[in-house]
Amino acid sequence: MRVEPKGEQRTTELSVPNAKTARVDQLPNSEPSWFDQHSRTEQQPRRQPQQSERSQRPEPQRPEQTKRVDQLQAQAPARQEPPRSEQPRPVPPPRKEPRELPVTGYDEEPEDRLATDEPGGSRKPLVVVLSLLVVAALAGATVYAVNEFGGATAVETKPPAAPAVVQPLVKAVTAGGPAPSPAGVKQALAGPAGNSALGTLTGSVVDPASGAALWQQGDTTAATPASSLKILTAAAALLSLEKTDQLSTKVVQGAEPGTVVIVGGGDPTISGVPGRSVYPGAATLDDLVTQVKQKGQVTKVQFDLSRYAGEALGPQWESADIAGGSVAPIVPFMLDGGRVDQANVNGVRTGSPGQAAADAFAQRVGAPAASAGAAPQGAPVLGEIKSAPVEQLVDNMMQISDNVLTEAIAREIAIKTGNEPSFAGGVKAVRDVLTKNGFDLTGASFVDGSGLSASNKIPAKLLTDVLTAAAKPALDDPRTAKLRPLLSALPVAGGSGTLAGRYGGTAAQGKGWVRAKTGTLTGVNALAGVVVDVDGRVLVFSFMSASNRNPETEVRPALDVMAAALRGCGCS
Template identity: 45%
Template sequence: MRFKKLWWGVTAGVTAVAVAAVAGVGVLTQQRYADLEHAPAYAVERPEPKIVPAGAEDGVDNAALAAELTRLAADPALGTLHGQVTDTVTGEVVWSESPDEPLLPASSTKILTAAAAMLELDPVHRLTTEVVAGDVPGSVVIRASGDVWLTEEQIDDLAEQVGQADTVFIDTSVWSGPALMEGWDAADIDGGYVAPMEPAMLHGARIGATEGDVPRSHTPALDVAQALADRVGADTVGEGSAPPGAEVLASTESEVLAERVEDMMVWSDNVMAEAIGREIAIHRGHEPSAEGATTATLEVLAEHGFDTTGVTLNDNSGLSTGNRIPPRLLDDILHTAATAEGEELRPILAALPVAGGTGTLMDRYQDMSGRGWVRAKTGTLTGTSALAGVVTADSGRVYSFGLLSNDSAILPARAALDNFASTIRES
């Protein structure tokens, strides 16, 4: 079953629940107020059609919106701002400022990763981590698959399948290349933003927690081996190779790709993004490293008609300070996802955080008109703030946008970007 069927089925289910809730309220109201006498409903004559500004279509005045966005873009809090806003109904670029000139994108890079994953991979694909018999009697080997989402419950299940063992090894050969990418700061491991990229982790290598930006382990794969060893009574833990053709003793599966992409987008998880990038690389036959992942990501996008001119990627998460992306590409991906031609990309829109509601936008837009109407991927590094997503205007028109602010203080730039998106909502 393709994910688009699963996705629209879930959407239909949510809609049905909402309709059922309204219907339930209606029944209770009828029971409570059935005997209430009231006057006939007040009727208002149909008003004359409102005056539509010259150049506006169906009451949508993109020229006025462009003028207001140009004014907001001049806010000094935004530092160097490059961006693009597109009317997804007409395809008109409503506003732009140096859209083809790349800037440091921070975590808005994950839009490229998510798009390439949805275009290249099966949305219901799962990663399978196996435990096989080792060469030495009493030893077992975990054959890592790139699943960085492993849970304690999954380790419990693997242990139950394995039984007892004296030694637990873990085979990490499914990935290659450096564990830390170019442009990363090793301090970010203890800061909770990333972990050494090894193809097996418990809860993204978080220490003492299952979510959030908490300190991460410096030895994530060995931690998985130790967790299994603790459960099967093994005294020895280490890295090792799974024997060819070894008997499979136990296995566990990840969530489907679409759910992993959504988690990565909503919470801007760098570890998840890097793991998904390597998944793309493996599927295309590239080296399962950061270099292979970024090469594969750009190849997929180019093959599907996206102009990747000016893009420099050192990683798939946006943590690298060497990444550069023109905001036009961010907007083009989101615009395509919002059109009839973008069915494969449409789940990305649902994965975007909701302003004032979910993920990295949960605590933003609290008193802004964009609250609940803006869905966007955030991005934050020192001197960099990004916002790229879609917003439904008061007119009902949907706009896509990609905004990159460099050389700016984070909090003032973030507030200015939120105001910018909220202004689109008010149009």
């Protein structure tokens, strides 16, 4: 260290023994600290600063003669230590001093070094400052969090609002509602049933909860049901077939190498073009093709239609109905119900659906046009696809009133009951199943399952009997559980299927409340289904009209008004 005395006092340099050194803070109080002195150039040799130090600071002026600390200490009276106080002493602020003050005879003193900006100097002040900043930041974040999330406003809890008053607009369907009376229903239907546009009208209305007949008009007289006959075929299917049954189409190995045989399994819903089908859940021809191609090269395709017997077109069916989109020849292998435009429900159908489907398969496997053939007994199966379950098929045939699908299902009922899979066999099977389940078919005479023939005749009471069994509120009748899906398969007034575009104008109050199967032939219109009245009571009805008036603008709207009148009936 170097210390410059005050005034003209001369100093000499003495050697300080290592055992007797004094720190700067032990200098006498009477002498001004050398911190307050100015430096001058020192003539004695000194430690050479490092190159980095030279570049960072100017060379201090050293005195010509210096006196060591122990000499100053000997001249000054002993320093009196102030009495220690119990309170901690405040830390004085650091002073700016020369960065290195060498004292001859001193070793390095890392703890007492005054230079804080030298490399290796003490970092404690910096650590303390950073610690204080971190604490301050945390304190600020805490205050913010308290104010934002836990402050006085967040603690305040408002009392819960009073429960909302629920006033349901739709009353639950229940048998406990006021029971309609025959007089009330008769009064409600008097005006609508008297509409001259309806021509000869037969029908009936029944309360399924009590089984009471509420309105009858020629209900036991046989009349042409048109497509409302599908109610009977659908009911027979639900009563005799497993709801999860599926129709299977297979391709088996032919008698010759490279030959395959398509075995029709009765599924008319196979989709020929992905994304263009009117049948939800339909299997695809592409799936069948992919399976077969994986088994090897195909050079010849045959198709086997032996699953069905009899004629492909029903009695009294007209060939014009094929071009009109109502029907196609009924064979056990076809695509999209024989439709030329797969997505058009009422579009033109082909007159040779089996050949067309087999040719489409042959083209996709890279073989020539297909030909009719028989599958060898026990031939290995090369591919198989399955239809949607029977319950879904029934739903679909009722919604879009599909004649081809209905006839296919009638044949499946025939096969299940041991009858011939033909028009006659299907009709017999439907009648047998319904009779076995307690339905009276007196006066009913029909020749197909779809209602396409004008020669079909059934009484309105038969339709309401089947619907009543499906709509009973309790399941004590074993038929009810099996027939319940029949109700959900019925189109919704103004909402779905063949009723989607109906129930406007004076029939609007029935929209959404009426579910019914339609029936349309030349001069014939029918409507049979269920309706929920304003008291939440389910009513079953069937109406059949024979009239030459305009069906689009007069007859069908008049039938819609009749069903809508039952909806508005508080007929107790």
